[in-house]
Amino acid sequence: MHCLNVELGERSYPIVIGSQLLGDPQNLLPYIRGRQVCVVTNETVAPLYLPQLLAALADFDKVDTIELPDGEAFKTLDTVNRIFDLLLERRHNRSTTLIALGGGVVGDMTGFAAACYQRGVDFVQIPTTLLAQVDSSVGGKTGVNHPLGKNMIGAFYQPRVVLADMATLTTLPEREFSAGVAEVIKYGLICDETFFCWLEGNISRLMARDPQALAYAVDRSCRDKAAVVAEDERESGRRAILNFGHTFGHAIEAVQGYGAWLHGEAVAAGMVMAAELSRLRGAIDAGLIDRIRVLLEAARLPQAAPAGMLTGEFLDAMAVDKKIVDGRLRLVLLRALGDAQVVDDTPKALIEQALRHCGAV
Ligand SMILES: NC(=O)c1ccc[n+]([C@@H]2O[C@H](COP(=O)([O-])OP(=O)(O)OC[C@H]3O[C@@H](n4cnc5c(N)ncnc54)[C@H](O)[C@@H]3O)[C@@H](O)[C@H]2O)c1
Ligand SMILES: O=C(O)C(=O)C[C@@H](O)[C@H](O)[C@H](O)COP(=O)(O)O
């Protein structure tokens, strides 16, 4: 077990990475200030890991659990309202702590509920998917989807601790594991060339969930993300690079219907689109795109738009992107391997060309 720190002044917190962490009260007690807790999880994760966690919480005065329905389609205000209902019915006060036990969907909604309930209560992230361990549990972006756009309602709200128990990844389905690898590859592309090269040499070990390769990938991803977040907590500048591939990816998620493509799958295809656009602007060469495609192939991730998705559907959905300023679409593109930048002057025709190269019709 080891710890990394997300350095955010008085909102700093540790990311604890290890195995068999969630059953040990000592990993949680130092971060929970009151005597009340509410575990938020879902119907899939609860039977797998809730009993272990509840055993670790046995000494609290009030321990409640809410099991949400599973799936991206349930990442909504209505579902968050169910958390508020339970907290109020069970008289949780301002000293309560919410504990998110699950993937990014549970984590994003629990964090948002914590940000809003009685104007803010503590929360803890216990991520149980690869994607949540390497990305969503770190950095304090919380929120829900809206039919018109992904993560459109939310708040920046940091957890008190992230407990990444890698033992939970043993039960993760293959497709979900691959989705997490997409965000891992993202770090290499945007800010960590050495990591990208390591991934090229170790992708088979990673996909086989070799414990050492997995531990290295989780640790390195969390370090990369924590460094970017520490520099720009509320995305006024550099943090936008963590959105590489996401403007396209979010369009896929919204247009296909939330949950049809997994977030990581949509981001994978979106990263190829963003890389293709970077090439059309003359920033990178075709060789790098080939290298990205080889990694995505090995990770069993998509590299093109969903069959039949129209360039117009992409552009319409992208028009509500949260990075837009003064009506200008801002895209995260590559300057080189390991070096991303935000660009706000990409001609629409070039975007359409990149989309068509990547299978949009
Ligand atoms: N806040 C952020 O910074 C951030 C970053 C990246 C992604 N996200 C969000 O995260 C969400 C995607 O997260 P995700 O990929 O974890 O999806 P998810 O939360 O839907 O979890 C994936 C599936 O795996 C199941 N599951 C979870 N843990 C399991 C385990 N240990 N064993 C077996 N099954 C398990 C879940 O029940 C679900 O069916 C998206 O909504 C995305 O927008 C947020
Ligand atoms: O932490 C960030 O910043 C990210 O952009 C990480 C992304 O992987 C993540 O999907 C995030 O939720 C996207 O945020 P959004 O602001 O584009 O909705």
Ligand SMILES: [Zn+2]
């Ligand atoms: Zn993402």
